[in-house]
Amino acid sequence: MSEAREKATIAKQAAHAMNRLTTEQKNEALLMMADRLLSERKSILEANAADLERGRQNGTSAALLDRLALNDKRIEAIAEGLRQIAELPDPIGIVLEERTRPNGLVIRKVSVPLGVVGIVYESRPNVTVDAAGLCLKSGNAVVLRGGSAALESNRRIVAVLHEALSRSAVPRESLQLIESADRSSVDEMLKLNGLLDVVIPRGGRSLIQNVVQNATVPVIETGEGVCHTYIDDEADPAKALDIAINAKVSRPSVCNAMETLLVHERYAARHLPALADALRERGVELRGCPKTRDVVPWMAEATEEDWSTEYLDLILSVKTVSGLDEALDHIRTYGTKHSECIVTENREKAERFMREVDAAAVYHNASTRFTDGFEFGFGAEIGISTQKLHARGPMGLPALTSTKFIVTGDGQIRE
Amino acid sequence: MSEAREKATIAKQAAHAMNRLTTEQKNEALLMMADRLLSERKSILEANAADLERGRQNGTSAALLDRLALNDKRIEAIAEGLRQIAELPDPIGIVLEERTRPNGLVIRKVSVPLGVVGIVYESRPNVTVDAAGLCLKSGNAVVLRGGSAALESNRRIVAVLHEALSRSAVPRESLQLIESADRSSVDEMLKLNGLLDVVIPRGGRSLIQNVVQNATVPVIETGEGVCHTYIDDEADPAKALDIAINAKVSRPSVCNAMETLLVHERYAARHLPALADALRERGVELRGCPKTRDVVPWMAEATEEDWSTEYLDLILSVKTVSGLDEALDHIRTYGTKHSECIVTENREKAERFMREVDAAAVYHNASTRFTDGFEFGFGAEIGISTQKLHARGPMGLPALTSTKFIVTGDGQIRE
Numbered sequence: 001m002s003e004a005r006e007k008a009t010i011a012k013q014a015a016h017a018m019n020r021l022t023t024e025q026k027n028e029a030l031l032m033m034a035d036r037l038l039s040e041r042k043s044i045l046e047a048n049a050a051d052l053e054r055g056r057q058n059g060t061s062a063a064l065l066d067r068l069a070l071n072d073k074r075i076e077a078i079a080e081g082l083r084q085i086a087e088l089p090d091p092i093g094i095v096l097e098e099r100t101r102p103n104g105l106v107i108r109k110v111s112v113p114l115g116v117v118g119i120v121y122e123s124r125p126n127v128t129v130d131a132a133g134l135c136l137k138s139g140n141a142v143v144l145r146g147g148s149a150a151l152e153s154n155r156r157i158v159a160v161l162h163e164a165l166s167r168s169a170v171p172r173e174s175l176q177l178i179e180s181a182d183r184s185s186v187d188e189m190l191k192l193n194g195l196l197d198v199v200i201p202r203g204g205r206s207l208i209q210n211v212v213q214n215a216t217v218p219v220i221e222t223g224e225g226v227c228h229t230y231i232d233d234e235a236d237p238a239k240a241l242d243i244a245i246n247a248k249v250s251r252p253s254v255c256n257a258m259e260t261l262l263v264h265e266r267y268a269a270r271h272l273p274a275l276a277d278a279l280r281e282r283g284v285e286l287r288g289c290p291k292t293r294d295v296v297p298w299m300a301e302a303t304e305e306d307w308s309t310e311y312l313d314l315i316l317s318v319k320t321v322s323g324l325d326e327a328l329d330h331i332r333t334y335g336t337k338h339s340e341c342i343v344t345e346n347r348e349k350a351e352r353f354m355r356e357v358d359a360a361a362v363y364h365n366a367s368t369r370f371t372d373g374f375e376f377g378f379g380a381e382i383g384i385s386t387q388k389l390h391a392r393g394p395m396g397l398p399a400l401t402s403t404k405f406i407v408t409g410d411g412q413i414r415e
Numbered sequence: 416m417s418e419a420r421e422k423a424t425i426a427k428q429a430a431h432a433m434n435r436l437t438t439e440q441k442n443e444a445l446l447m448m449a450d451r452l453l454s455e456r457k458s459i460l461e462a463n464a465a466d467l468e469r470g471r472q473n474g475t476s477a478a479l480l481d482r483l484a485l486n487d488k489r490i491e492a493i494a495e496g497l498r499q500i501a502e503l504p505d506p507i508g509i510v511l512e513e514r515t516r517p518n519g520l521v522i523r524k525v526s527v528p529l530g531v532v533g534i535v536y537e538s539r540p541n542v543t544v545d546a547a548g549l550c551l552k553s554g555n556a557v558v559l560r561g562g563s564a565a566l567e568s569n570r571r572i573v574a575v576l577h578e579a580l581s582r583s584a585v586p587r588e589s590l591q592l593i594e595s596a597d598r599s600s601v602d603e604m605l606k607l608n609g610l611l612d613v614v615i616p617r618g619g620r621s622l623i624q625n626v627v628q629n630a631t632v633p634v635i636e637t638g639e640g641v642c643h644t645y646i647d648d649e650a651d652p653a654k655a656l657d658i659a660i661n662a663k664v665s666r667p668s669v670c671n672a673m674e675t676l677l678v679h680e681r682y683a684a685r686h687l688p689a690l691a692d693a694l695r696e697r698g699v700e701l702r703g704c705p706k707t708r709d710v711v712p713w714m715a716e717a718t719e720e721d722w723s724t725e726y727l728d729l730i731l732s733v734k735t736v737s738g739l740d741e742a743l744d745h746i747r748t749y750g751t752k753h754s755e756c757i758v759t760e761n762r763e764k765a766e767r768f769m770r771e772v773d774a775a776a777v778y779h780n781a782s783t784r785f786t787d788g789f790e791f792g793f794g795a796e797i798g799i800s801t802q803k804l805h806a807r808g809p810m811g812l813p814a815l816t817s818t819k820f821i822v823t824g825d826g827q828i829r830e
Contacts, residue, residue, distance in 0.1 A: 364822070
C-alpha cells in the first residue's frame, strides 16, 4: 500500500471519531496545539534551518526561501492563528433548514464535516498549521502533502501538533502528513476516491492545473487572479487614484492584486497621465495599448499575451476602452473570474457591472485587494475558490462542511 | 472542432445573456415550452416510435423500452412538470448573506447561475425536458447528452423546445443537444473546462463511474444507493413492518429503496418470521446471514457480495446484529452514504444513529423512499447527490446556483 493510501485510510478511521467531539474538546485541542508550537519553537526553527540550508545549496530563489523561512515572530503569528480559530463559532451541527411536511415528517438540513480533506500545497510551512487547525475545528481529518522544500519543517511541525493532540480528546490520527518527496505521492492522492472527500490545491498555476487535470476525487479549485479595475468616465479621480494604486502596489504577489487597468477614454485623456506617473513612482512597470500610449507615450507596448498574464509583480497592463461595454467584453475574454472592480459615481453603471461580470467578487469603488477571508470577516481562510461549485471566493470554516438531511418520523411510509 | 466543444461554446455565449432575464421572462418561456410540447405531441410520438422500433430490432430489454416509451399521458405529465417549475420561486438574485465591515464596505453574497450545466443521461426522454426546464429557471445554459437509444425522441423534443424559445426572451442557443451517438462525444464533453461549469451524470453505475473517472470539469456525483433499514430491539413491530415493506416493495428499481435489512437479534427472534413472510408474499426474494437463517430457515444464504449489491429489484439481504454498534459498523462498511433508517422507540439510540451514520439522509421511523426532491418539498429535482461537495441528497433548483460576492464601497483601500 502506498504512503498516501495508508495515511488516508488511517485518517478516514479517525474522521469517524471526530464526529463525536464537542466544540469545547476541539477548542481545547487548538489551544494546546498553539502552546506546544511556542514551547517547541527551538526544534521547529532547527528543522526549518535544515530546509533553508538545503534550499540554498539547491540554488532556490530568494523569494522562495523567504516563503519557506520561519522565525520567532512567524511562529508566534501561526500560534495566534490557531487561537483565533478556537474563538470562531463551531460550523458543525447548525440547523440550516427545517420543514415539517404535510405527512408529519420533520426534515432538518444540518451542517456536518466533509470527512477527510486532502491539501496539496507548496513551500509555506504556515499552511501546515492553518490547514490542520481549520480542518480540526470543522471536524474533518486532514491529509497534508506539502512541498518537498519544506519537508523537515513540516515533519517537525506535525510531530509537535501530534504531541499536543495526544493529550487532547482529538485523535492524533486525524492529522496526517505525506512525507514522500516523490511527485507520484500527489498523483496517488488525487485518485483516493472513497478515502478523501475533497482535495484543495494551494499554490501556483502548475500545481493547481496538475490537481484539476488528474484528480478523480472532487476538487475545490483555488487560484489564479487576472483581476481588473475599470475606471469609468464618471469616476471620482481621487478615489480612482487611491484604488488603482492600492490594488496594484499594496501586495503585488497575491491573487487579488490588479493585473490590468481598464480606463474610459475620457478619463484617460484627463487623468491617466497623473495616475500613470503615480504608479511609476511606486516602481510599477506599465504596458499600454496603442490608445493608452497616445496619452502616455513613455509607456511600453502591451502585447496580446499581457492581457492574460497574472504578473504577481510590479507590472501592470493598461487598456483604454470606449466605455462599459468594451470593458465588460475585455473582462469576459481575459478575466479569471476572481475579483473585478468598477470605479464610477454612476450607480446604474455600477449595478450593471456587478450584475454582468461573472466573478467570485465584484467591487464598486473599492480595491480588489479586499478579497480575503479575514477582510470579509470570516475570521479565517482555507483559500480562495475560483470555481463555482460548493464554495466561491474566500473560503472560511463553512466551506469545510457538508450537510445531512435528518428526517424524523412516526412510522410514515410513501404512497 | 468537435460537436461537444462547438455546442458548449454556443451555450456559453447564451449563458451570458441568460443573466439579464427577469423571472417573468423565464416563466413565460417555460409555459410556452409546455404548450408547445402538447401541441406537437404527435410529431414527438412519431419520433419516439422510431426509437422504440429500432430498440426492438436491437433486442433492447422490455424494462429499457418502457423507460424509453412516451405516450399522451407521459407527455402531459412532462408538460405539467414545466408548469410546476414556472411556479417555483426564482433561485437567482437571492441575498444569502449581508454584512457591513468596520471600514464601511457592504458585502453581499448573492445567488447566481452556475453558467453552463452539462447533463449526461440514459434513455428516459423526460430527463431532456426536466433538465432543460430546471436549467432555464436557474438561469443556466445546458448541454444535454442523452442515450443514443432515445436520439430521435430527444432530437424532436429539443426542436419543439427551440420553437417555443424562439418566441420567448430566452435565447434558444441556451439549450444544446449533442446528437453524436459516439461514446467519444461524452469523453470530449467531460474535458470542456472553461466551457462547462459542471457535469451531472444521471443513470446507472457504469455511466456515473465513467463520468467521475474521466471528467476534469467539476462533477456532481449522483447515484448508487445501498440503503439499510435497521430494526432495533426497541422498535414498534407494527411500524417496523410497514416501513420495511414500503422501503423494499413500493418501487424496488430506484436508488432510495432498501437493499439490506438489519435486525436486532431480539427483534429477530420475536418478529422476523412474520416480517419475512410478509415480504415473501409480496414477491421479495430474501437472502440471510447464518443467524437470520436460524430464525427463518427457508431463507437463501447471503454471500459477502450481497452486502454491497444494489439489487434495484425485489431481492433483499437480511443480517441479524447484536445491537446498534454492529448495525453502525455494517453501514459504515457497506453503505453508499445515500439513505439509512433506524426503527426504534428509544430516542437516544435514534439520535446516536442519526448523528453517527454518514449519509445524505438519515431517518428515524420513516421509509428511506422519502429521499426525493418532491417528497422533501423542493418542488423539483435534478437528481440525488451522493457526494459531499456543493449539494448532498435531493437537489432542487438551489443546487443549480452558485454565489457571487457583491462589494460596495466608497473608495476603500486595504491597509
